[in-house]
Amino acid sequence: TELDMSNARTASTVSVENVRDFLHHGRSAWETRRRIVGILENDPIFDKTRREFLTRTEKYERGLVLTDRVYELQTIHNWDEREVQVAISSIDEQLSIGLHNIAFQPVFMLQGGPVLVKKYGPLIATRAIFGCYMQTELGHGTNVSSLETTAIYIPETKEFEIHSPTITSSKWWIGALGKTATHGVVQAKLLLPGGKDMGPHLFFVQLRSLHDHTLMPGITAGDIGPKSNGGFAATDNGFARFDHVRIPKENMLSGFASVTDDGLYQQPPHAKLSYGGMLYIRANMVTGGGWLIAKAATVAIRYATVRRQGEREQDGLEKQIISYPSVYYRLLPILSRAYMFIQLGKTLTKAFDVMASRLKKGDASLLAEMHATTSGLKVYVSTNGVADIETARRSMGGHGYSAFSGLGRLYADYLPSVTYEGDNFVLDQQVVRAALKSYHAVFASSSPTVDSLSPSSAYLRYLVNPPAVPSVFAEKEWRDPVTAILVLELRAALVVRELVQNAEARDASANQRVSKAVTEAFVATQAGDMIKNALKLPGNDGKVVSKVFLLYLLTTVEGGLTDLLSFGVIGPGSGFKIHDPTRSLRLAIKSLCEELLPEAIGLADAFGFTDWELDSALGVYNGKVYEALWERAQSEPLNQSEIPAAYQQSIKPILQRGQKLVASGKAKL
Amino acid sequence: TELDMSNARTASTVSVENVRDFLHHGRSAWETRRRIVGILENDPIFDKTRREFLTRTEKYERGLVLTDRVYELQTIHNWDEREVQVAISSIDEQLSIGLHNIAFQPVFMLQGGPVLVKKYGPLIATRAIFGCYMQTELGHGTNVSSLETTAIYIPETKEFEIHSPTITSSKWWIGALGKTATHGVVQAKLLLPGGKDMGPHLFFVQLRSLHDHTLMPGITAGDIGPKSNGGFAATDNGFARFDHVRIPKENMLSGFASVTDDGLYQQPPHAKLSYGGMLYIRANMVTGGGWLIAKAATVAIRYATVRRQGEREQDGLEKQIISYPSVYYRLLPILSRAYMFIQLGKTLTKAFDVMASRLKKGDASLLAEMHATTSGLKVYVSTNGVADIETARRSMGGHGYSAFSGLGRLYADYLPSVTYEGDNFVLDQQVVRAALKSYHAVFASSSPTVDSLSPSSAYLRYLVNPPAVPSVFAEKEWRDPVTAILVLELRAALVVRELVQNAEARDASANQRVSKAVTEAFVATQAGDMIKNALKLPGNDGKVVSKVFLLYLLTTVEGGLTDLLSFGVIGPGSGFKIHDPTRSLRLAIKSLCEELLPEAIGLADAFGFTDWELDSALGVYNGKVYEALWERAQSEPLNQSEIPAAYQQSIKPILQRGQKLVASGKAKL
Ligand SMILES: Cc1cc2nc3c(=O)[nH]c(=O)nc-3n(C[C@H](O)[C@H](O)[C@H](O)COP(=O)(O)OP(=O)(O)OC[C@H]3O[C@@H](n4cnc5c(N)ncnc54)[C@H](O)[C@@H]3O)c2cc1C
Ligand SMILES: Cc1cc2nc3c(=O)[nH]c(=O)nc-3n(C[C@H](O)[C@H](O)[C@H](O)COP(=O)(O)OP(=O)(O)OC[C@H]3O[C@@H](n4cnc5c(N)ncnc54)[C@H](O)[C@@H]3O)c2cc1C
Structure with a gap:
């Protein structure tokens, strides 16, 4: 297993450093992160080896011990707020202080009004009150x-x-x-x-x-x-x-x-201005979701690289499970979503800052767009993120179900993100409402124009100026991101039009369908920009990373096939006559995955997680997963005595009852 | 909430008793179950109120205490093995004894050989050895x-x-x-x-x-x-x-x-005969999965009936959340799968018994078919079941994430069913292999006949005798189960043919696609039989229950739309010209759901779970969910003292650090 891992690292052609700096927004941000994580992981207080065995009360208490220590370290190392944030997020626990920092404090500061802020602001900023x-x-x-x-x-x-x-x-x-x-x-x-x-x-x-x-x-x-x-x-x-x-x-x-x-x-007079803060959490959830998916992808890709199971190859070894299509087809799209959401989070944060500075000047014009975008993305990232973490866990077979795989814990903590900050099914309605508003704004005039369309509703331009679409795409056309972006935007336009035309009688899942289509169209255009951006990376790295984004696009198209086929954007086949019109897409995905396979370890390493951060026996950097599982199992509390207390209490009585039955001849077979 | 629940019960037209007997395989089986559950739930040893607060070691010990008690009760009440099984399954815990009963004992008895069985059989049957x-x-x-x-x-x-x-x-x-x-x-x-x-x-x-x-x-x-x-x-x-x-x-x-x-x-000579036992667990997993989904459906439907949120209606009350399309569209299909899988389990058990008795006579002819069917169904039921439990939990918003909702526990225990007894992605390969074998058997001769097709591959007849299919179906055609069965069988035939034609270059998800299509075709034909069967229920009950099965069929068609559209079985639309060809199906689903809505509580009650069995604050029979949540929260260990231990240890130091910072004037805003 160790050898498999080092071979995979050798085979990977991307520069882990370059891609890592790209993901982390530059070398210096990465180094800050490394420094802080280094301090925490070497501090015994942040030890994670026993946390799976703690009771809930102990976990609560431990959370506060960690919190206290982080602020103590802040004083010692003179960390600024951003550095504290890095520390807290790398602890990988849902801490009570999070609510103070992310919900209580921003709401108070934005809405408190000058008198209250003056009186309590400093106490809140220093956590003199919680x-x-x-x-x-x-x-x-x-x-x-x-x-x-x-x-x-x-x-x-x-x-x-x-x-x-x-x-x-x-x-x-x-x-x-x-x-x-x-x-x-x-x-x-x-x-x-x-x-x-x-x-x-x-x-x-x-x-x-x-x-x-x-x-x-x-x-x-x-x-x-x-x-x-x-x-x-x-x-x-x-x-x-x-x-x-x-x-x-x-x-x-x-x-x-x-x-x-x-x-x-x-x-x-400017009551609206205070709304802005509410969007802050949702915008942050995109970045946060991206990094969580990145953790899950790292663990599962590493395990799939060293786990061998099944057919033997020429060298007599069984295949690495990552080489099975049904495994890589599950894992590489997850990797691609991690890359997408991390980058998307940066764009969104930038947009948020622009909006916030305009709001300060009394200009609320960007608020509606920001609201529409963050609602859609909150739903999209959390729904996908929860599913992706579970898919990654499941790809690891039985060992994925061990608590020591670490992904169950990520899942359990991330799960409510589909509910809080607006239940996803309710937020879908807001996305639909915004889409309909844009639609009606465009078509209100007798000669509709598309000039006023915001980025999140740009796809509607296709209803005004329909593009010429060939309805069959060859594999090679799918390799051009333009194709996927085109069909995803077109699909959004057509489902919105369909909704408008059936306004009187929506079917039961219409909102979910429209919300997804609209958000995916927006993200697709973003992916287009990201690919351009990625290509600025030196040489080969740019090529590989842009393939990651392309994989995101193609699998997203695949997920939208029902709509695309329904509206004739793709296909169709006709009954017994012709072949599956989706085949070229499926093959394009397969070949893209196969090209990315040798890079998977490098692309995962580029997230830059340490073993302490991942806290997973299956995701260890050196690949020695069996040793790690074995060692962790030994620390299970039940193993601290050879005979469990249950023996005298229950096991013995059960066995003795059986012996008596046998002895009495009453045992029936 | 109490009133909402009793109103819903009054509004429901089905006879809970009739449907319950139908699901439980007759009145007497139901009464046995009631009697045994009654004994357990009145026995303080089986109390569940503190189990969410136990450590893992305590949960293990409790499991054995319960086990011991069940067998003690067996002696007291003279239960037969079937009655013990009812008791064990109603406990709702993954017990160690389960492995003895379901894995160890059957394998030993089937494969042990006469000498070993004679020597150890009685000890095993009485659990004198574990x-x-x-x-x-x-x-x-x-x-x-x-x-x-x-x-x-x-x-x-x-x-x-x-x-x-x-x-x-x-x-x-x-x-x-x-x-x-x-x-x-x-x-x-x-x-x-x-x-x-x-x-x-x-x-x-x-x-x-x-x-x-x-x-x-x-x-x-x-x-x-x-x-x-x-x-x-x-x-x-x-x-x-x-x-x-x-x-x-x-x-x-x-x-x-x-x-x-x-x-x-x-x-x-008859080595093959011993294989049969292996299929037993998988066959049982269908029934087991069905009843688990039933639990999740009961809890979520009850909660959605009493939870009111959002728009106010004429009576001034907010809407019951079950009346929102995005809620009932999630819950009613789950209910329909519970009904389907419970019934399917019975059919399968019957088929298993026929096979077993033939095996005893040295006839292994049914083995291959049984293997193909149980592989496909194991994948299908466990994948859907895990997803359904989570969908039900999520439909309940924040309170669904409370451990007291009970569904998180069901989920966590059921989750590995997608992995054990054959990882689902690996089993898919077996389903595909069986399908290809049948395909080649049919087309091996120059004039293919369909006579030899087994039930699990009957859909292949459509490749020999293509049916006339209109490619557009009206809403009213969807109301006839024949339509759904036809298109689902046709889809299976076409994806298998597609796979054969591309044998040299499968795409990465081909096995999953084919396995799903093939299994759904088989289940669809079964659903057809079940509808006929259900119509034998007295009057109105038959009509309602058959609608439940129809809902299963239609939502399954919906899930297969990509294939159906790809192969031109349905649709297609053509670009900007025509409307969504899937709309009639979507509307049929919606209207079917709306017809079933008033019956939902009755259909859920018919599963017959007691509050003790469900162990859910949100699924209580009387609908008093808020009282139940409140009461359970009071028993949380953290609430047993007003000031937590963490106060002196961590909270106070955090607050004091802040106060010092403020006092020293170092607090930055
Ligand atoms: C809760 C639980 C209870 C269990 N109880 C028992 C027990 O009592 N007794 C017992 O003996 N075992 C038990 N098991 C083990 C269980 O049988 C195995 O986990 C299961 O067989 C899967 O094997 P694996 O975990 O080694 O996964 P692996 O085989 O390592 O699979 C890992 C991944 O590789 C993929 N993969 C593997 N081989 C192939 C292939 N040939 N083609 C394509 N993809 C492939 C899988 O799809 C999966 O994604 C239990 C497991 C669990 C989770
Ligand atoms: C882990 C966690 C932490 C939390 N932390 C905080 C906190 O610190 N502070 C705080 O104030 N709150 C907090 N919450 C609460 C959270 O904000 C709510 O759970 C969330 O707003 C959803 O509301 P609800 O739970 O009442 O769900 P409900 O609104 O009751 O929703 C239940 C179901 O009904 C559906 N539904 C509801 N209304 C409609 C509608 N109009 N149309 C269609 N469908 C509808 C939903 O989709 C859902 O399926 C937290 C929740 C969780 C789970």
């Missing part, structure tokens, strides 16, 4: 407008009274609320004097004493219990009920709206 | 012929010497081996005097002392550690190495082959 973002309730998640928690304004004392009238109004799922947070931003229905219901607004509420961590009067809170598949174990997702809890009026986050002393509602 | 099935090694799973464990025959002492020459020859993944089993059936490479390698054979080996459970001399064994997502926690999948362990010659399982005293190899 915050959580309290929106979801037992009874409501998606439908925020129906949240039941109330905030009644009391003009006499200039206070709000936060109250949970029902069991379903209990805040629920709130990360870090269970046992950790001292403060929270609470979504509550603002009720003005006279009972006027202004809908949900945000309030800053202290939850626990800063002296002894006891709950503040009137607040009941706790942890909501374990999660599916053992995911999110380190986070104390919690519940809370408020019993007429009073907070000062200034604690309303006034960036969006405020209440005058005597109870009148006021909205600032 | 067995495991030891095939897989660290280095080999799929490729059994390359197993490394050796069994050298020593004529001098008439013994075999079992030996593990390498680390990769360690037995691995063996259920019940880790800490429990006293004996095992070991696959080892038989080496005759002179070194002749006869390939893997089966040997009966004692692993642990029956006196004190210590490992026998020369044997090293232990647990392989935790599994992904916390699955299979109660089973001690284990490893073992043999250091020149001697066993008597009679311990070779001689049903398939034996060795004479002086070391000559002998095969009995």
Whole structure:
């Protein structure tokens, strides 16, 4: 196995360094990362060898120990916020502090209003208070407008009274609320004097004493219990009920709206500006998803390189499983999506920064486009990412199901990304709404023009100026990315048109179909840019990396074949007469995979993960997977004594009952 | 929520009793089940309320306590083997005893040979010894012929010497081996005097002392550690190495082959007969998968009935989420697959019994067909089942991710079914091989006939006698099951023909495509029979249940659209001219779903699960999901003290570091 791995490294022609710098946004960013990961992995506190054996409570406690240590290290090494972020993300745990950093703090800073920000901003920035973002309730998640928690304004004392009238109004799922947070931003229905219901607004509420961590009067809170598949174990997702809890009026986050002393509602002129922050998390989820898929791809590709099983080759050895079509056809597309999403994340972050700086100047014109793009991509990346991690795990056969493979843990923690920050099936509706809006904007005039189309709806130009499409593509045409981009954009245009034409009677999965087509059209054009970009890499590296993006495009076309065939963009065959019109595409995918196969290890190494980061017996850099599995198994708690406690308690009684039955002659065969 | 549930029950028109008896194979089988489940759920030993909080070791120990108790109850209530089976399956845990009952015992009884069976059969039947099935090694799973464990025959002492020459020859993944089993059936490479390698054979080996459970001399064994997502926690999948362990010659399982005293190899005349047992597990996996999907469907449908979210309706209440197309379109097809697979399991068991009784008479003619069918169905049911459980869980939004939803646990335990008993991607190859064999048998003669086609390859008749197919089907034609069956069989025929024509250059996913098409064609014809069968149910019940099977058919057609369009069986549209040719199918699915919606609760109730069996806060019979979630959360260990231990250890230091930073004026905003 060691030899297989070093042979594969020798065979790979890409420069791991060049591609790594490309993925990591330059040599210096990579070196920062290496430096920080190096510090953590050499610090015994960040040891991972026993974490599979911890109870949930221990995992929660360990999460906070790691958090404390990261900030201690920050002081020691004088890390800036970006460096701390690198440290936290490389720990590979869902930490409670994440909610403070990613949800609580940005919302507070963007919406808090100047008074509150001045007072609490420094405490939040230094984690002198530990915050959580309290929106979801037992009874409501998606439908925020129906949240039941109330905030009644009391003009006499200039206070709000936060109250949970029902069991379903209990805040629920709130990360870090269970046992950790001292403060929270609470979504509550603002009720003005006279009972006027202004809908949900945000309030800053202290939850626990800063002296002894006891709950503040009137607040009941706790942890909501374990999660599916053992995911999110380190986070104390919690519940809370408020019993007429009073907070000062200034604690309303006034960036969006405020209440005058005597109870009148006021909205600032640029209320919309504060929305921008909400898109931040979704934009980040693209990058995050990309790197997670990259981990899964690294582990599975490495294992598939050293695992030999089945047919013997001339050298007498069994084949490396990565050489089986049914294995590489599963793994290489995953690799290609990791590359795609990592690059896409960079583009999106750039776009986000442009939007944010325009917003600061009072210009909200990019907001709608950003909203449409991030909704679609959030759905797309999380749905694919969850599926890809599982596909990678499954490709490893039985050993993939060992906790020591590491991918089960990634899966369990990543799984809820399809639900939080907007349930994917609900977000699909937003993508469709945006698409329809663009469509109607184009066709509102009698002579439609395409000038006003934003990048996310550029595909609609094909409805105005239909391209000439040959409906049969040869293998060699598929090798040109232009073909895939063309058919994917065309497909988006046609499914949207179909939806418009059937507006009165949508079928049951129409939104999912349209959302996917529209997002894939957008990503396809991005892939086109990335290929141009990749070709700037020195020599051979550019060629190889651009093939990775092409593989993304072709497998995406394959996934969209039903639409493409339905609308005659490709094909069709006709019954018993002709051959499968999808065959040229399938063969193009196969030959592309075969060209990429020798590069797979190099392309995976280029992600730059250390063994500590992967924490997988099957993904070890040196390929010695069997030694790693063996060693890890020895540390299983059950193996610490030869005779398990269950022997006296149960096994012996079971055996003895059988012996008695046999002895009594009552054993039937 | 309670009211929503009782309203739904009132609205449902099916007779829960009739459909339940139909699913459970008659009233008396149902009553047996009810009686046994009733005994278990009222026995405090089988309490499930704390199992989410147990450590892996505790889960293992609990598994054996339950096992012991089941057999104690067997004695008390005088249960027969079938009744014990009902008890064990209703416990909803992967128990180590399962390996004894399902793998070890059948293999031993079928292959053991008369001497061994006489000596050990009674001990095995009464569990006076506890067995495991030891095939897989660290280095080999799929490729059994390359197993490394050796069994050298020593004529001098008439013994075999079992030996593990390498680390990769360690037995691995063996259920019940880790800490429990006293004996095992070991696959080892038989080496005759002179070194002749006869390939893997089966040997009966004692692993642990029956006196004190210590490992026998020369044997090293232990647990392989935790599994992904916390699955299979109660089973001690284990490893073992043999250091020149001697066993008597009679311990070779001689049903398939034996060795004479002086070391000559002998095969009995009907060696093939012993193969049959292998198919037993796979056949059982169809039924088992069906009932698991049924559980997931019950939980998700119940929750979707009482969960209200989003748009308000005339009565001022938000919509029940099951009324959203994107929710029912996910859940009702799952319900339909549960119905299908449960019924399919019965057919398969019947076919298995016919085959087994023929085998007993020395007639192996049904073996090949049974092998082809069970391979395909094992892949099909497990792949769909795993996906369906996750789809059901995800449909429940955030609360679905709580461990208290119960579906994460089902998923984690069922997940490896895609890997064990033949990795699905490898089994696909067998399905394809069988299909090609049938194809060539038909076309071997110059005037092909279809008379010899077995049920699993009946679809090939369409290549000999092509049917007249209109390539556009109206919604009303889809309502006739004949349409779906026709197009699914035709598709199988065409993809197989395509494969034959491209034999020299298969694309990378050809096997998966063909296997799916072939299996779905077979299942489609079965669905046709089931619809006929269901219509025998009294009046309305028959109509409703047959719609469930029709929904299975139509969504299966939808999943096969790429093939159907490629080969012109359906459609095609042509570019910008005409509408989506798949629309009539999509609308047929939608209207069928809408007709089934009011019946969903009744159809789910008909599975007959109790709250104890489901063990899900979201699937409670009375619909009081929020109370159930609240109550369960209170029992979380972290909630047993107000201040967590982590406060002094980590939270306080984090907060204090922040306070110091703020005080020192170093806090940057
Ligand atoms: C791990 C995790 C961490 C979380 N952390 C936080 C946190 O820190 N703070 C916080 O406030 N919240 C948090 N949440 C809650 C999260 O935001 C919600 O789970 C999410 O918004 C979905 O809402 P829901 O769970 O109520 O699902 P629901 O809205 O009840 O959805 C259930 C089902 O109904 C469907 N559905 C709902 N509405 C519609 C509609 N209008 N049209 C069509 N279909 C619909 C959905 O698609 C889904 O299938 C967290 C959740 C998880 C799982
Ligand atoms: C929960 C669980 C319980 C188990 N219990 C037992 C038990 O009690 N007793 C026992 O003996 N075993 C047991 N096993 C082992 C199980 O039988 C094997 O995991 C299974 O046979 C697959 O073999 P493998 O794990 O070696 O995968 P591999 O064969 O290594 O497969 C790895 C990958 O390579 C691919 N591949 C392998 N060969 C080929 C080929 N020829 N062509 C194309 N692709 C190929 C596979 O599709 C897969 O993607 C258990 C496994 C699990 C997960």
